[in-house]
Amino acid sequence: QQQVKQSPQSLIVQKGGISIINCAYENTAFDYFPWYQQFPGKGPALLIAIRPDVSEKKEGRFTISFNKSAKQFSLHIMDSQPGDSATYFCAASGSSNTGKLIFGQGTTLQVKP
Amino acid sequence: DAGVTQSPTHLIKTRGQQVTLRCSPISGHKSVSWYQQVLGQGPQFIFQYYEKEERGRGNFPDRFSARQFPNYSSELNVNALLLGDSALYLCASSEEGGPYEQFFGPGTRLTVL
Numbered sequence: 180q181q182q183v184k185q186s187p188q189s190l191i192v193q194k195g196g197i198s199i200i201n202c203a204y205e206n207t208a209f210d211y212f213p214w215y216q217q218f219p220g221k222g223p224a225l226l227i228a229i230r231p232d233v234s235e236k237k238e239g240r241f242t243i244s245f246n247k248s249a250k251q252f253s254l255h256i257m258d259s260q261p262g263d264s265a266t267y268f269c270a271a272s273g274s275s276n277t278g279k280l281i282f283g284q285g286t287t288l289q290v291k292p
Numbered sequence: 293d294a295g296v297t298q299s300p301t302h303l304i305k306t307r308g309q310q311v312t313l314r315c316s317p318i319s320g321h322k323s324v325s326w327y328q329q330v331l332g333q334g335p336q337f338i339f340q341y342y343e344k345e346e347r348g349r350g351n352f353p354d355r356f357s358a359r360q361f362p363n364y365s366s367e368l369n370v371n372a373l374l375l376g377d378s379a380l381y382l383c384a385s386s387e388e389g390g391p392y393e394q395f396f397g398p399g400t401r402l403t404v405l
Contacts, residue, residue, distance in 0.1 A: 185334075211391050222296070222382050222396035223335065268334050272391035277348025278325050280391050282334030 181206060183271050185283030192290050198256040200267055200286045205250065208273035213280070214243065214254045215268045223268060227254075259290045294319070296385050296397030304403045305373050313368045313400045317385030323347070324366040325394055326358055327382040335382055341366055342389030370402075378404045 184203045192198045202212075210231055215223035229236045229243040229252065236243045242255040256263055269283040297316045305311050317324050323342040327335035337350040341360035360366045364385075370377055380401050384394035 213391075213394075215396075220398075222384075222398045225393065225395060228392075270334075274348060275390045278323065278340030278342070278386070278389055278391050278394070279337040279348050279350060280325075280327075280335075280394065281337070285332075285334050 181281055183269060183281050183283045185269050185286055187286060188284070189287045190289070192259045192288065194259065194261060194290055194292050196259050196290075198259045198263065198288055198290070199253055200269070200288070201251065201253045202269035202271075202283050203249075203251045204271050206271070206273055207250070209271040210275075211272045212243070212245065212252050213270050214241070215270065215282075217266045217268065217285075226267075256288075259288075261290045261292050264288055264290050296383055296395055298381075298383050298397040298400050300400060301398070302401045302403075304405065306405050307373055307375060309373050309404075310369065310371045311373060311402060313370075313381050313383075313402070315366045315368070315383030315385075315397060317364050317366070317383075318395060321385040321387050321395075322364055323386045323389045324360055324364065325384045325386070326366070326368045327384065327396075328352070329380040329382055329399070331379070338368070340389065347389045373404045375404050378402060 213228035217223040240257045245252045270280040325340040326338040329335040339358045340348040355371045380399040384396045
């Protein structure tokens with residue numbers, strides 16, 4: 180019930196295409212859903228986050244879509260660029276007191292020129 | 293502005309030894325969280341400290357301990373190292389306690405031989 184399931188494990192997209200990564204959760208107490216981007220040898224960088232009171236949030240080329248009834252959320256990267264090639268992690272938390280983020284397994288994105 | 297800094301960058305230890313990892317949060321941030329990231333997986337929550345008090349603890353054995361200092365920097369200690377402790381140890385800082393807006397440092401790569 181504490182897991183966040185992420186798919187696909189890896190993704191190859193052509194430059195200019197749309198990259199879509201999906202996550203699903205079980206715990207209805209989760210109320211914060213961030214996405215992180217991680218390059219090799221670096222720490223994860225916060226990209227965008229959403230709360231369950233909205234169904235979509237957009238920041239630049241990155242959009243989170245949130246489906247509360249299906250307990251799913253996804254990251255869309257529009258106009259994907261080779262520089263977007265990285266590992267992406269979704270996460271979730273329902274622990275406003277503890278700070279605990281529960282991460283998915285990660286998706287390795289390769290954007291081909 | 294400086295981001296989250298961690299030291300050392302890399303560390304090699306042998307089984308049974310003890311290790312101390314250090315983290316300095318972003319200026320103005322009062323909370324530090326520690327995560328363990330095993331190769332190919334998402335980060336796993338170890339601790340969060342806020343205003344020098346432990347706010348949350350993940351599912352890790354008592355060999356793992358941490359503390360936060362008056363300047364909000366933090367140390368993670370791991371005793372009686374096991375081969376399975378080999379991982380990237382990440383520190384994240386946030387303005388307040390809780391899971392929101394956590395910004396990660398570059399991590400310390402620990403190898404246990």
